[in-house]
Amino acid sequence: MEMHYNLANGTQTGQSTLKLQFAKGPVKEASMLQLIGSAFSVPPRAMNFTPANYPKSASLPATGKIWGVLPRMHQRGRKFRYGLQAGGSTQLLIDINSWQYTWQEMFMFAQPIQANRGDRVRISCTWDNELDKRWCGAKAPRKRCASASPTSP
Secondary structure, eight states, X not given: OOOOOOOTTOOOOOOOOOOOOOOSSOOOOOEEEEEEEOOOEEOTTOOSBOXXXXXXXXXXXXXXXXXXXXXXXXXXXXXXXXXXXXXXXXXXXXXXXXXXXXXXXXXXXXXXXXXOTXXXXXXXXXXXXXXXSOEXXXXXXXXXXXXXXXXXO
């Protein structure tokens, strides 16, 4: 478990709690499908920029269900898209057109998405660079583009 606190509006007192609920019977093992795109470069003063090597994609190792997605993109992010490519078409599952850094949280689907082995998940990220210099994703942790999705058989 990892917990982040947002201090954008100053510090406040508070107390975090964690509640656990144990299964009453056998459960299916779940895993996290991660996709990280960090090799990119954004030119000076480029706005609404998506690198040529995007979208990034990964093949699903087994048939199962995708329960949600945790998008991850830092301060200069502008747009985040996450989709499932299957049978020649792409189903857009998350489409955030005005990214906010504080939205790095798990988004669970109302119903899990059925996916087959070999289907591909795809992420695409777009950035704004108001600086007069180029910056690169691999060297600048503030510019990450990544996702993690809980999956199960």
